[in-house]
Amino acid sequence: MFHTELSNRVSGEFPGSRLLYRHVYAIASLLVISLLSSFTLTQHLAICNWFDGFLGGLAHPVLGLHHMVSVVAIGLISGVVVRGTFIPAGFVFATLLGTINHLLYLDLPGAETAIAFFTIVFAVMLAIPSQPNLMVVVLLTATAGLFHGYTYGQAILETPISSQIAYMLGLTLTQFVVAMSAREIGNIISVGKLQNIRNAGFAFWAIGIVFLSYSII
Template identity: 35%
Template sequence: MKFKLSNKATIAALSTIGAFVSMPALAHHPLAGQPMTTFTEGMLSGIGHPVLGFDHLFFVLAMGIAALFTGRSFTAPLAFVAAMLAGTGLIMAGIQLPLVEYVIASSLIAVGALLFSGKSIGLAKTAGLFAIAGLFHGWAFGETIVGQESIYANVIVGYMIGLAAIQWVLAVGAGMAVTSMLKVFDAADAKARIAGGVVAGAGAVFLLEGVEGALFAAMGLV
């Protein structure tokens, strides 16, 4: 199969991005783990958290591209954002969710596979996938808050606002980018499918790392 020059450039760019998944995840915190005490610090942490975590960032960008093909690129990501806020609320309330990191990695595989298939599964099913993933991503985000010895209401409000805003902007921006820059208007476009393959591959790497870590821990090797 021969690709046009623009497609080759796309593959190179996506391969470069994909290489980052073999690197350890960053701190997930723009304040370097320092306690948050103000609304602004909470909002900055909320904005930086999904940007600094490759697993979360990959999902949000892929979600925005998948949302584009539902015909609701502005509203479909709201399902993820709403569920994400609910998930953050769950951990703040002390409610545990099982297998969080595995579900997050699996969500990457699922949305990547959706893009790679070259088909749109419709708004309702896509929003359902986004919502389930959002619940677990949000729970993971909430660990930033509950991990502090003391927390203030203004910090929580700022964190939630920053977290919701940046993810909606990233998702919508990803959809706009593939149409304006890559000229992708159809789910069957090779560039969209390549992007899906990269995202699914990243999810597989994260999932295998998690399984490997659990096995080593069970054998007392870590």
């Protein structure tokens, strides 16, 4: 599945190892926060003004483990696929469309189940060493983004337009930063230890199964 290059070892480390560790620690910290908050906190915070909206938008992708895992998986995929920058870009743009879709009261049924399903699909892409078509991956991630955005939109229904705009700005910023950090990890690992990406795929697959089971109960 992945585009790889020969790695040049320097002092026993593959190129970019320090940067890799920083990105890994940042992503791991966010995943821990997401895991804890998914079971202990409500994801729909009260939003009364544009500042609340912006903070809510920043936090929402991190507070929901199923959202967080999907964004990380998409970032990893984009880092090991040729011209992969289109993948997170399509996802983030579609997320905004999905949020607007909810604000317009256009129903998108089964969103939580769809999010869990796509998490499993992305996990399989990471775990299986096959080369998918770039446009197929972009289409899949964009479709997933619509469902993610639709669930995000619930938090800002009946709020002022300024809050809604600020919320979507926060969403875009957080998802972009997380996806691009994961993309850097994917870029670095793809010239080092590709097996680590496959291991992450198996872990994300397990998380997706849990959320899929939860969504259909």
